[in-house]
Amino acid sequence: MNDDKNLPEWVPENADKSVFATEVMPGIKARHDGFEESGFSKVVKRRPIVKRKSFSVAEYKDGILSGDKTMLSRAITLIESNAPRHIEKAQELVSELLPHSGKSFRVGITGVPGAGKSTFIECLGTMLCKEGKKVAVLAVDPSSTITGGSILGDKTRMENLSRLENAFIRPSPSGGALGGVARKSRETMLLCEAFGFDTILIETVGVGQSEVTVRSMSDFFLLVQLATQGDDLQGIKKGVIELADAIAVNKCDGNLVEKSTLKKAELAGVLHFLNSPTPNWSPFCEVCSAHTGFNVMEIWRRLQEFHKKMLETGFFEIRRAHQKREWLHSVLDDEILREFYSKPEVASILPQIEADVEASKMPVTAAVRKLLSAR
Ligand SMILES: Nc1nc2c(ncn2[C@@H]2O[C@H](COP(=O)(O)OP(=O)(O)OP(=O)(O)O)[C@@H](O)[C@H]2O)c(=O)[nH]1
Ligand SMILES: [Mg+2]
Incomplete structure (x- = not known):
């Protein structure tokens, strides 16, 4: 019997103990609430795995068409899944709901991080819900897999808007590449339309190609700018301004009123020399404050004017058809x-x-x- 406590019992007594590289240390006795001293350092109590009920395509469809928000969320989760059997089911659901989709006004909103896109959406969305509109907010954020979701992440949860019955907020799916995120966001948008949302606001951060992707799924594209930063610093590429149907110079409040007004004039000048992304429409620039609500509804009225005009000229449907072909x-x-x-x-x-x-x-x-x- 080996009486050296630091060596295993199988080590012969007469062995040269200095050659043993391994010493067996006594276990640390830890105490856990509800557990006896076990001698093991940790006792992990697992929660029983509750298997979620899986619904049939018909159940998802009925739930969505009857206005069941929980069912809508579950269906979006299905769309966001990368598992082949989920993709198949999701495609079936999208096909079923396609005839019920397409009846909303889709507004893409871009701008540098911190420009106030989420705050603007919360302010506008709340005002629209009060007018009886049904507003869905989506996000397209290709960086979300890396950063853990910057858009609609922890920073801004749109708490006021999310509490409203007529609103629905869905953060960016984690799709990896932008292609994956774009597919999921597009299909999510179709589901939201089938549910009955008449206004879809899509937030995207101005990185990489995400603004081009969101432009290609929106009827109207709004760029949120700031007065405080130069264009170079803002990283607002000329290309993004060319995609915009309007620019909102946000944070026009407090001591930024004057600067914002100057910025508006400057940007209006730039817009004047650029081609409009939409025929028969001259992109405009306005100041606003998502904090105070100043001018937000006035900007929305102009978006409505755009919507009406595009429906009248037929360009609304032409653009949608073109977008579907591109897609x-x-x-x-x-x-x-x-x-x-x-x-x-x-x-x-x-x-x-x-x-x-x-x-x-x-x-x-x-x-x-x-x-x-x-x-
Ligand atoms: N003074 C003032 N601050 C604002 C206004 N709008 C937004 N902010 C503030 O600006 C900061 C950024 O606002 P967000 O709405 O999160 O900006 P964002 O563009 O969504 O940012 P990302 O999602 O990170 O790209 C927050 O601290 C807001 O409170 C505004 O109109 N006036
Ligand atoms: Mg945001």
Whole structure:
């Protein structure tokens, strides 16, 4: 019997104990509420896993069409899932609800972080709900997987708006690449329309291509600007201004009133020289304060004017049709790529072909031909 407490019992008494690298330390006795001293350092009490009831496509559809918000949330979760069996079910649901969708006014809202987009949406959304409108707020944030969701994240939960019966707020899905987020947001938008929301406000942060994506799913595109920063600092690319149907210079309150008014004049001048993204519409610039509500409703009236005019001229439907066609091509492109790269014939020869191209042993065109013929 080995009486050295730091060595296991199987170590012979006459062994050279200095050669043993491993010492067995006595366990730390920890005390946990409700548990006896166990000798183990931690006792984990697991909650029983409650399996959520899964609904049929018909149940989701009926729930959404009858105005059941919980069902809408559950259906959106289904759409956001990446599991193949969920994707299939979600597609079935989207097809079922497609004839009930499309009847809202979709407004995309972009601007640099901190411009006040969420505050503006909360202010406008609350005012619209008071007018009897039904408002859904969505977000498209390709960075949300990295940052944990900056838009509609912890910072701004739109608490006042979220409490209203006529409002529905859904943070950005975590889709990884923008393509995934865009698909999920588009389908979420269709579900919200089928539910009966007549106004969809889509917030996006002005990074990468996200504003182009949101422009391509909106009827009206609003850029929220600030008076306090120069255009270079704001990172507002000229391209984004060109996408906008209007600019709101926000935070026109306190000591920023004068600066905001100057900014408005400056931006109105810029808009004058740019092409409008919408025929028969001259983009405008206005000041507002999402904090005080100053001018927010006035800006909305102009959006309504736009909506009415576009319906009258027929451009509303033309743009929607064009957007759907664009959407088809973008999904098709993604799918073709995904399918191509997942082919075992391609995956097995790709590394060697890449190496050959890197080492200039094979020209790129020949490499591409070889890969395409391997399918
Ligand atoms: N003074 C003033 N502050 C405002 C106004 N609108 C927003 N803010 C403040 O500006 C900060 C940022 O507002 P958000 O609404 O979160 O800005 P955002 O553009 O949604 O920001 P991200 O979601 O991070 O891109 C918050 O502290 C708001 O309280 C305004 O009209 N006036
Ligand atoms: Mg925000």
